[in-house]
Amino acid sequence: MEPIMEPLVRICRVRGAYPWTGMTTQLSHLNALESESIHIFREVAAEFEKPVLLFSGGKDSAVMLRLAEKAFWPAKIPFPLMHIDTGQNFPEALDYRDRRVAELGVKLIVASVQDSIDSGRVVEETGPKASRNRLQTTTLLDAITEHAFDAVFGGGRRDEEKARAKERVYSFRDEFGQWDPKNQRPELWNLYNGRHRKGEHIRIFPLSNWTELDVWHYVADDGVELPSIYYAHRREVFRRDGMLLAVTPFVTVMDGEEPEEMMVRFRTVGDASCTGAVESSASTVEQVILEVAASRLTERGETRADDRISEAGMEDRKREGYF
Amino acid sequence: MELLRFATAGSVDDGKSTLIGRLLLETKQIFEDQLEAVERTSRDKGFDYTNLALLTDGLRAEREQGITIDVAYRYFATPRRKFIIADTPGHIQYTRNMVTGASTADLALVLVDARKGVLEQSKRHAVIASLLQVKHLVLCVNKMDLVEFDEARFDEICEEFSDFAAKLDIDDLAFIPVSALLGDNVVTHSPNTPWYEGPTLLHHLEHVYIGSDRNLIDARFPVQYVVRPMSHDHHDYRGYAGQVASGMFRPGDEVLVLPSGFTTTIAGIDEYGGPVDQAYPPMSVNIRLAEELDVSRGDMFARPHNAPTVTQDVDAMICWFSERPLQAGQTYGVKHTTRTARARIQDLNYRLDVNSLHREDDHPALAMNDIGRISIRTTVPLFVDEYRRNRITGSFILIDEGTFETVGAGMILAASAG
Ligand SMILES: Nc1nc2c(ncn2[C@@H]2O[C@H](COP(=O)(O)OP(=O)(O)OP(=O)(O)O)[C@@H](O)[C@H]2O)c(=O)[nH]1
Ligand SMILES: [Mg+2]
Numbered sequence: 001m002e003p004i005m006e007p008l009v010r011i012c013r014v015r016g017a018y019p020w021t022g023m024t025t026q027l028s029h030l031n032a033l034e035s036e037s038i039h040i041f042r043e044v045a046a047e048f049e050k051p052v053l054l055f056s057g058g059k060d061s062a063v064m065l066r067l068a069e070k071a072f073w074p075a076k077i078p079f080p081l082m083h084i085d086t087g088q089n090f091p092e093a094l095d096y097r098d099r100r101v102a103e104l105g106v107k108l109i110v111a112s113v114q115d116s117i118d119s120g121r122v123v124e125e126t127g128p129k130a131s132r133n134r135l136q137t138t139t140l141l142d143a144i145t146e147h148a149f150d151a152v153f154g155g156g157r158r159d160e161e162k163a164r165a166k167e168r169v170y171s172f173r174d175e176f177g178q179w180d181p182k183n184q185r186p187e188l189w190n191l192y193n194g195r196h197r198k199g200e201h202i203r204i205f206p207l208s209n210w211t212e213l214d215v216w217h218y219v220a221d222d223g224v225e226l227p228s229i230y231y232a233h234r235r236e237v238f239r240r241d242g243m244l245l246a247v248t249p250f251v252t253v254m255d256g257e258e259p260e261e262m263m264v265r266f267r268t269v270g271d272a273s274c275t276g277a278v279e280s281s282a283s284t285v286e287q288v289i290l291e292v293a294a295s296r297l298t299e300r301g302e303t304r305a306d307d308r309i310s311e312a313g314m315e316d317r318k319r320e321g322y323f
Numbered sequence: 324m325e326l327l328r329f330a331t332a333g334s335v336d337d338g339k340s341t342l343i344g345r346l347l348l349e350t351k352q353i354f355e356d357q358l359e360a361v362e363r364t365s366r367d368k369g370f371d372y373t374n375l376a377l378l379t380d381g382l383r384a385e386r387e388q389g390i391t392i393d394v395a396y397r398y399f400a401t402p403r404r405k406f407i408i409a410d411t412p413g414h415i416q417y418t419r420n421m422v423t424g425a426s427t428a429d430l431a432l433v434l435v436d437a438r439k440g441v442l443e444q445s446k447r448h449a450v451i452a453s454l455l456q457v458k459h460l461v462l463c464v465n466k467m468d469l470v471e472f473d474e475a476r477f478d479e480i481c482e483e484f485s486d487f488a489a490k491l492d493i494d495d496l497a498f499i500p501v502s503a504l505l506g507d508n509v510v511t512h513s514p515n516t517p518w519y520e521g522p523t524l525l526h527h528l529e530h531v532y533i534g535s536d537r538n539l540i541d542a543r544f545p546v547q548y549v550v551r552p553m554s555h556d557h558h559d560y561r562g563y564a565g566q567v568a569s570g571m572f573r574p575g576d577e578v579l580v581l582p583s584g585f586t587t588t589i590a591g592i593d594e595y596g597g598p599v600d601q602a603y604p605p606m607s608v609n610i611r612l613a614e615e616l617d618v619s620r621g622d623m624f625a626r627p628h629n630a631p632t633v634t635q636d637v638d639a640m641i642c643w644f645s646e647r648p649l650q651a652g653q654t655y656g657v658k659h660t661t662r663t664a665r666a667r668i669q670d671l672n673y674r675l676d677v678n679s680l681h682r683e684d685d686h687p688a689l690a691m692n693d694i695g696r697i698s699i700r701t702t703v704p705l706f707v708d709e710y711r712r713n714r715i716t717g718s719f720i721l722i723d724e725g726t727f728e729t730v731g732a733g734m735i736l737a738a739s740a741g
Contacts, residue, residue: 025539025571025603029326029405038607039566042548046620046661070595071607074560075552158396162357162381165395168423181382182392186419186644186729188426190566191658191720195727209407211398301356312383 030218034067037206039190040169041071044151044204045078047194051151051204052109052144054323055081055100057093058269059226060155060207063215065100066224067206068153080107082149084140086132086271087114088250093269096227111143128252129240131274137322141177144201151194153204154323159211161300163315170194171203177321179203203323212299216292220285231288232265232280243276243303267292267299276303324400327533328407330425330457332448333434335413338465340391342434342503343410344375346525349510352399353378372504379410390414394424403529415444418451418692419644422732425452426718429533430459432524433484437470437500441483447677449484450694453491454640454734456711459531460488460496463524468502472515490680492711495531499524537604541708542570542578543631543716544602544624545660550609562593562609563618568660568715570626572602572610578624580616581706586627587614621662623706623716631706631716636669638698638736639710641689645723645730648688649697655730656722657701660715665702665724672696696736710734 027035044051053068055061068077083097101108113132116122116139125131144152158165168184170192185193194202207215219226236247238259245251247259250273264277265288282288295302300314314322331339344361347353361377364386368374379395380386391412399406409424413434425431431452435445452460462484470476481498488496499508500516501524507513510525522530550562572578576589592602593609602608610624625631643649649668657666674686674695682696689695710717721731 025537025601027603027606029324032326032605035566035605035607039547039605042564042607043661046548071564072550073593073595073609074554074557074562075550076554159398162379162395165379165381165397166393182384184393184420186423186720186732188423188720188729188732189714189718191718193658193720193722193727193729195656195722197727209396209398296355298354298356301354315381315383 030214030221033210033214034070034218036190036209037067038071040192040204040206041068041153043192044153044194045072048151048202050147050149051079051153052082052147052149053077053079053153054155055083055097055108056270057083057089057097057227058155059215059219059230060157062096062100062224062226063210063218064153064155064206065104066222069104077104077106080109082109082111082143084136084143085110085112085114086136087112088132088248088272090227090229090246090248090269090272092227092229096225109143109147111139113139115139116142128254131271133271133274134317134322136271137177137317137320140323141321144177150196150201151204152201153206155207156205156323157207157210157212157215160298161314163312163318167205167208167318169205169208171205172196173201173203173321175199177201179318179321181315181319213289213292216285216289220289227269229266229269232263232283234261235264235277236261237264237277244278245276246272248272267303278302324403324405325533326405326407327430327528327531328409328428329430329432329528330409330421330428330452331411331434332421332425332431332445332452333413334436334439334442334444335390337413337434337436337439337445338503339413339432339434340376340379340410341374342432342463342465342501342509343397343408344378345503345506345509347378347397347399348375349506350399350401350525375503392417393420401525401529406528413444413448415447415692418447418642421448422451422455422642422644425455425457426732428452428455428457430461430528430531431457432461432463434463434465435480435484437464437466437476437480440480441487443678445484446487447692449488449491450675450677450680451642453493454642454694456492456714458494459533460493461524461527462496462498464498464500465503467500467507467516468505472500472507472513474516474518477519497521497527497531499527538569538713539603540570541629541631541713542572542576542624542626543568543708543713544572544610545662545716546618546620546622546624547661548620549618560611561615562611563624564607564609565661566607567602567604569604569713572624573600574598577627578612579627579630580612580618581623581625581630581633582704583616583618583622585616587612587616589613623660625706631708633704633706635701635704636698637701637705637707638672638696639719639733640736641695641697641721641734642732643689643691643693643695643730644732645728646691647723647730648690649695649731650688654724656724657699657719658722659705659707659719662703662705664705666699666721668697669700670698672698697733707735709737
């Protein structure tokens with residue numbers, strides 16, 4: 001063995017090109033984000049016993065799955081996916097989910113809100129504006145306990161919402177699945193602390209530093225397939241509270257609400273009862289990028305009924321253990 | 324496009340969040356629904372003006388108390404640069420969150436209230452930024468509207484801060500008189516400060532020369548994970564997955580494997596889908612070796628003639644976050660690159676007085692928010708470089724083994740004699 005020597009060369013600060021080869025040594029912004037996310041995936045796979053990746057079929061979880069695929073290639077993704085199924089899905093999202101699962105040969109766990117309702121764990125909201133969105137938290141936490149998952153990957157991004165902007169990459173949850181935003185662990189450099197006791201778990205957010213536009217640029221550059229409803233299509237919709245809701249079996253059209261057929265696309269894909277569409281003619285990813293860049297409303301403000309309830313809507317749900 | 328990461332710093336209520344809100348608003352980064360929400364809350368609370376701090380103070384407790392508690396991350400771009408902002412809390416109780424936000428920053432915006440001048444907390448944050456090797460500092464003298472945009476007051480504060488900053492390890496320091504509330508010199512030049520000829524804050528952020536602090540010399544690759552597909556297509560594949568910490572790696576390069584001390588060559592470097600001909604920071608890749616060696620998580624690849632120091636004894640500066648004081652003799656969990664071990668505090672060399680920068684060497688303990696110099700001994704060897712030379716192989720965290728909390732951030736000075 002060679003003796004361990006002190007470094008011989010002095011550090012020099014090089015900018016951009018690597019001078020003696022002329023090759024570039026600068027990662028693009030998107031590649032740097034990708035690399036950071038892959039680092040996080042590998043860190044979790046190495047340090048936790050039972051991770052799981054939450055997969056809804058939305059664009060963020062599509063990118064997450066792609067990143068997980070890359071992180072472990074040429075091996076398979078070493079943990080299962082889990083879908084918290086409200087039973088109120090867009091069929092395109094379910095098709096997409098099942099297709100990706102088959103392609104990758106990963107295991108999919110479906111935790112069903114309907115089961116939580118049937119077993120009396122939660123009580124379904126009533127009335128024309130009833131939504132199963134909030135009920136998902138119980139289903140999610142029950143599934144985490146049942147399977148003893150200790151790390152749960154989510155696709156949350158800090159640019160989505162102001163409470164999310166406060167969250168760590170490794171977000172500690174106590175035995176009740178609760179988030180305590182006033183008492184988060186310091187998180188320095190890329191040294192993540194995943195220590196926890198049995199029954200506690202860590203939510204992991206590899207896309208923390210991605211913006212909505214980054215996600216779309218990545219979808220474009222990497223050719224990530226998305227459910228078709230992310231691109232403009234004709235659909236029967238109606239206006240409610242300033243949002244365009246799709247006519248589906250899961251919503252009750254009320255008096256005075258007039259469904260009409262429009263060209264729309266979805267900016268987020270969640271539960272069909274509370275996810276709004278936007279008017280759009282963008283049928284390619286490049287056109288979507290232009291629209292997203294020009295948008296004057298946030299994605300959640302424009303398309304998520306659940307986030308429009310109150311200023312602390314997201315924070316409150318997150319404290320309870322929501323995604 | 325170049326990326327600049329910056330963090331705010333300074334004492335409580337000096338206007339950090341308001342400044343970030345102002346910057347985002349005037350660069351048209353605020354969506355209509357976000358602004359409406361902030362206007363509504365400001366009205367409901369009976370404020371005379373829209374409180375732009377609400378754009379980043381996203382927690383209920385923050386809105387109730389009117390202070391920042393934890394870092395908010397915001398992302399924005401101008402045609403010249405991309406920015407990641409960490410808006411950090413000024414309150415001393417939340418210093419740990421300021422350190423969190425500053426640990427990855429290139430630049431720190433230190434705010435000072437023009438009426439109050441440079442406070443102990445302003446200095447503490449400047450010291451922390453400097454320890455973390457945040458090389459670029461901007462002193463924003465804020466609330467100039469409350470001192471009639473007085474040039475003499477501005478000069479006085481700049482002078483006081485310069486004297487202090489002269490003792491810090493920074494590359495450049497800029498001074499800008501601003502009013503975060505009214506927008507003076509944030510994005511546009513202010514008619515109220517005709518005596519100020521420097522750039523606006525945005526202009527400075529867009530143009531300050533950052534270069535690259537990536538170390539492309541010292542090849543360091545902490546092994547994170549071993550990829551073994553055990554599939555028919557990749558029967559014998561064994562890739563060492565990790566993120567390049569510094570330096571360059573190429574197929575054919577000779578590598579030293581630590582801690583075993585064997586040398587071998589790189590057979591190939593893979594990203595998803597296939598081989599690449601080089602890897603540099605911060606790429607995440609799989610490295611394949613020419614020989615089958617026993618390599619696992621926590622090991623490191625370096626070069627036979629340029630290796631980190633392999634040691635169980637480390638001297639470091641430490642920022643302490645826990646209510647339970649740090650004392651010699653205690654043990655903690657330590658995480659350094661991909662290695663996890665235990666560490667005993669051998670010695671508390673001194674506590675740093677952040678006001679005077681004096682070293683108090685008869686201090687028995689470090690209290691929460693203190694900064695000091697310690698010597699630790701670890702249960703297994705670590706592969707370390709000086710933090711100044713390498714942010715990744717030079718940093719570690721300490722973890723309380725009872726509560727599992729992250730209690731300290733360490734920046735390695737040198738391997739100690741032991
Ligand atoms: N007059 C005046 N008031 C200001 C200015 N900037 C901020 N303020 C006010 O100062 C108060 C504190 O502002 P914040 O932006 O919350 O201060 P902060 O530095 O973020 O505080 P912490 O994050 O809690 O440390 C608020 O009431 C602001 O409206 C300014 O330029 N002029
Ligand atoms: Mg603040």
